[in-house]
Amino acid sequence: MFLANPDRFLRFTRPLTPALWGLTAVLLAVGTWLAFIAPEDYQQGDTVRIMFVHVPAASVGLMIYAVLGVSSFFALVFRHPLADAAARAAALPGAAYTALALITGSLWGRPMWGAWWVWGDARLMSELVLLLFYIGYMALRASIDDEAKATRAAAILGLVGLINLPIVKFSVDWWNTLHQPASLMRANGPSVTADILAPLLTMMAAYGVFFLAVWITSIRTEIVRRRVLTLRARSAHEA
Amino acid sequence: MIDLDMGAYAGFVWPAWAISTIALAALAARALIADRRWNAELKQLDTDTDAARAQTGQGLLAPKTRAQAVRSAVAPRK
Numbered sequence: 001m002f003l004a005n006p007d008r009f010l011r012f013t014r015p016l017t018p019a020l021w022g023l024t025a026v027l028l029a030v031g032t033w034l035a036f037i038a039p040e041d042y043q044q045g046d047t048v049r050i051m052f053v054h055v056p057a058a059s060v061g062l063m064i065y066a067v068l069g070v071s072s073f074f075a076l077v078f079r080h081p082l083a084d085a086a087a088r089a090a091a092l093p094g095a096a097y098t099a100l101a102l103i104t105g106s107l108w109g110r111p112m113w114g115a116w117w118v119w120g121d122a123r124l125m126s127e128l129v130l131l132l133f134y135i136g137y138m139a140l141r142a143s144i145d146d147e148a149k150a151t152r153a154a155a156i157l158g159l160v161g162l163i164n165l166p167i168v169k170f171s172v173d174w175w176n177t178l179h180q181p182a183s184l185m186r187a188n189g190p191s192v193t194a195d196i197l198a199p200l201l202t203m204m205a206a207y208g209v210f211f212l213a214v215w216i217t218s219i220r221t222e223i224v225r226r227r228v229l230t231l232r233a234r235s236a237h238e239a
Numbered sequence: 240m241i242d243l244d245m246g247a248y249a250g251f252v253w254p255a256w257a258i259s260t261i262a263l264a265a266l267a268a269r270a271l272i273a274d275r276r277w278n279a280e281l282k283q284l285d286t287d288t289d290a291a292r293a294q295t296g297q298g299l300l301a302p303k304t305r306a307q308a309v310r311s312a313v314a315p316r317k
Binding site: 021028033036037040045046047049050053054057092093096099100103104107108110111210213214217218220221224225227228231232235 | 240241242243245246247248249251252254255256258259262263265266267269270271273274277278280281284285287288291
């Protein structure tokens with residue numbers, strides 16, 4: 001609640017934002033280096049290096065929707081303007097991450113599965129539905145001129161989309177899919193060797209911090225944008 | 240030792256990394272350009288407003304009023 005005040009939010013995030021951008025650069029550099037010194041996988045060969053960009057995009061893309069959903073809830077129930085700005089700022093990075101997960105997954109699937117895309121696969125389809133929710137959210141916002149109405153409609157859509165999150169996460173357990181089951185978040189620990197796990201976790205951290213940097217920068221921009229629009233309206237009224 | 244020889248999988252590995260790099264760079268550029276643009280706009284608007292108020296003798300916008308403007312600016316329009 002401390003950061004719910006726009007003034008306080010701007011003050012608090014002013015030094016935080018460049019720090020996040022700096023940390024992103026370091027994590028991406030280290031993650032990329034680790035990704036290309038890691039040994040080939042005994043089954044996947046060099047295609048395992050696609051996993052270092054695919055898994056972070058997919059997992060962080062899923063988390064971003066949770067951020068969008070929770071922000072939408074606060075925007076809808078408490079009508080908090082910062083929550084609306086937070087939901088809005090999460091949509092584009094979330095859509096980009098999900099699209100990246102689908103594209104890089106397809107580039108991995110062709111040599112490993114022998115197919116770019118499998119229509120009957122529950123993980124692939126639920127991930128595609130997630131991308132459609134992101135696109136729908138942005139399209140809905142853009143299609144309504146009245147900002148209050150756009151906020152309300154988009155927030156409802158954002159909340160409905162939350163239903164899809166457990167479906168994406170557990171699709172590999174609930175249905176018999178071509179997509180492999182979870183190999184990191186398992187009850188008895190990750191099934192990935194340390195050589196592969198180190199670059200994977202570093203890249204996941206890089207994608208996560210990168211999202212935070214883009215998200216907070218965009219929320220700050222949204223506050224400033226609304227302030228500019230208010231001041232413009234005020235000076236037009238005074239004139 | 241860095242291994243950049245992707246062998247038979249080069250046609251899949253490099254496009255995946257290239258697309259990811261381009262997408263992240265585009266997201267970063269978009270966020271930073273928008274931030275710079277709107278902050279420049281606000282600075283310009285503040286300067287114009289202050290100049291106009293000084294000319295008309297209304298005085299500068301008090302800091303408290305500026306803070307209120309920030310708060311009112313993020314409130315949803317009725």
